Amino acid sequence: MTALPDTMFAVVQTHEGYSGSATGPTLDSASDWLAEAELPVPTPGPGQVLIRLRAASVNPSDIHFIKGEYGQPRVKGSPAGFEGCGDVVATGDGAEALQGQRVAFVAAGSGAWAEYVVTQAQMCIPLRPDISDEDGAAQIVNPLTAMAMVDIARSEGEAFVVSAATSQLGKLMCSLGRDLGLKPIALVRRAETLDTLRDLGAAEVLVTTDPDVSTQFAVLSAQMKPRVFLDAVADQLSEQVFCAMPNGARWVCYGKLSADLPKLTQMGQLIFMSKRIEGFWLTRWMMDTPPADQMRVVAEVQARFADGRWKTDVSERLALRDVLPNLADALKKSDGKVIITP
Numbered sequence: 163m164t165a166l167p168d169t170m171f172a173v174v175q176t177h178e179g180y181s182g183s184a185t186g187p188t189l190d191s192a193s194d195w196l197a198e199a200e201l202p203v204p205t206p207g208p209g210q211v212l213i214r215l216r217a218a219s220v221n222p223s224d225i226h227f228i229k230g231e232y233g234q235p236r237v238k239g240s241p242a243g244f245e246g247c248g249d250v251v252a253t254g255d256g257a258e259a260l261q262g263q264r265v266a267f268v269a270a271g272s273g274a275w276a277e278y279v280v281t282q283a284q285m286c287i288p289l290r291p292d293i294s295d296e297d298g299a300a301q302i303v304n305p306l307t308a309m310a311m312v313d314i315a316r317s318e319g320e321a322f323v324v325s326a327a328t329s330q331l332g333k334l335m336c337s338l339g340r341d342l343g344l345k346p347i348a349l350v351r352r353a354e355t356l357d358t359l360r361d362l363g364a365a366e367v368l369v370t371t372d373p374d375v376s377t378q379f380a381v382l383s384a385q386m387k388p389r390v391f392l393d394a395v396a397d398q399l400s401e402q403v404f405c406a407m408p409n410g411a412r413w414v415c416y417g418k419l420s421a422d423l424p425k426l427t428q429m430g431q432l433i434f435m436s437k438r439i440e441g442f443w444l445t446r447w448m449m450d451t452p453p454a455d456q457m458r459v460v461a462e463v464q465a466r467f468a469d470g471r472w473k474t475d476v477s478e479r480l481a482l483r484d485v486l487p488n489l490a491d492a493l494k495k496s497d498g499k500v501i502i503t504p
């Protein structure tokens with residue numbers, strides 16, 4: 163076994179707690195929220211593992227988090243980043259079974275944007291050898307959310323609506339929906355992505371920048387009767403979409419890509435049409451779903467990546483040492499994840 167270094171390079175948070183605002187997952191400059199640091203390599207405690215990073219993905223949740231607008235408080239000086247993949251190089255008591263394995267992980271202890279990461283063994287998934295490091299780095303957050311939310315959609319009928327459908331998660335949900343015989347209705351904001359979404363599995367695609375998109379959606383809704391709206395945008399158009407959906411429709415908000423807040427205009431629909439507005443958070447799903455069911459979902463996710471039904475689109479690769487100067491620009495590119503490597 164190679165000896166571990168005493169210190170590691172990391173990209174750390176420079177703020178503490180919550181910001182109290184909701185400005186969305188965009189950055190003017192990474193240095194507003196992050197700094198470079200040389201930190202001691204962490205030691206895994208009981209039930210924990212130490213992972214040498216191979217690749218980390220940048221998700222909107224990472225950006226919400228460093229800006230203080232996510233579901234857990236920032237810790238100043240601690241590495242940023244929630245998700246990645248790497249090799250388990252040391253284990254605490256009770257986690258020995260993972261020693262030497264290549265795993266996908268969610269960081270729960272120290273962040274993923276560092277050469278080494280400590281996390282709980284339960285937050286690691288050993289990776290099949292036929293899954294690449296880049297797919298491994300985006301193997302948990304979006305794929306498990308896609309499986310869980312399409313399951314919600316399936317419980318309510320054939321058609322369902324997906325906003326920000328060009329996001330990685332949106333694409334996973336459209337193709338999974340098609341594979342399950344469902345009819346995803348995709349909302350995109352760039353007309354040039356229409357064909358891509360159709361090829362991926364969307365039964366219908368609407369462009370949200372069309373002036374009459376609300377009318378187009380109302381016509382589609384009357385024909386297809388979608389009862390679930392999986393929404394990562396949550397702006398006024400989202401509210402109009404929900405209002406145009408039939409009796410019993412569920413507006414499932416799982417992201418806040420838009421900084422605009424919607425105004426509710428049809429409260430009577432909640433009373434007289436049994437419509438519901440709710441949230442979805444993968445963290446809650448993981449706490450509430452029995453481990454055996456989670457393992458089945460994980461196996462299906464890996465199978466989908468291994469045989470090419472799913473893939474991670476990569477828009478840019480950044481070395482850890484290039485995150486501070488280049489992350490903000492890298493995030494401006496559409497169509498894929500920024501992947502960070504040590």
Ligand SMILES: NC(=O)c1ccc[n+]([C@@H]2O[C@H](COP(=O)([O-])OP(=O)(O)OC[C@H]3O[C@@H](n4cnc5c(N)ncnc54)[C@H](OP(=O)(O)O)[C@@H]3O)[C@@H](O)[C@H]2O)c1
Nearest residue numbers: 222307326328329330331394416417419420442443444496
């Ligand atoms: N609740 C949960 O448990 C959970 C779990 C996973 C992900 N999420 C959420 O799911 C969403 C998608 O995540 P992801 O990793 O798939 O994202 P992603 O691949 O980084 O893609 C985000 C895409 O959304 C589109 N977009 C950005 N701002 C928008 C806006 N204001 N209005 C409409 N579209 C906008 C952009 O595509 P175009 O440039 O092509 O329009 C952008 O590329 C995020 O909100 C994330 O926080 C939630």
